[in-house]
Amino acid sequence: MNGKPLLGKGRLELLRQIEATGSISKAARAMKMSYKAAWDAVDAMNNAMGTAVVESASGGSKGGGSRLTEAGRRLILEFQSLEERHLQWLDSATLEFSARLFGKNE
Secondary structure (H helix, E strand, C coil), rough: CCCCCCCHHHHHHHHHHHHCCCCHHHHHHCCCCCCHHHHHHHHHHHHCCCCEEEECCCCCCCCCCCECCCHHHHHHHHHHHHHHHHHHHHHHHHHHHHHHHHCCCC
């Protein structure tokens, strides 16, 4: 990952939009971002993970499309879990700081 974040709120939303729309281009439009930026983000996540989080199919008679892989769905769930634990830690740290600063528990 070379010091660059694998996933943040923007990329998480991009994955959710790809899952909902079945398309990188539709997901990009929904997020008001360029297709290239969306594709670059997907490519970066796929490369950083060492496995595809999004798979794409080229056009053809039925058109192309994109879908999350099982790794992509797990990535979303893990990010959400980490985010929840982080918020719980922040709540706890805030209460502890408040108790130290003001000598009381809230």
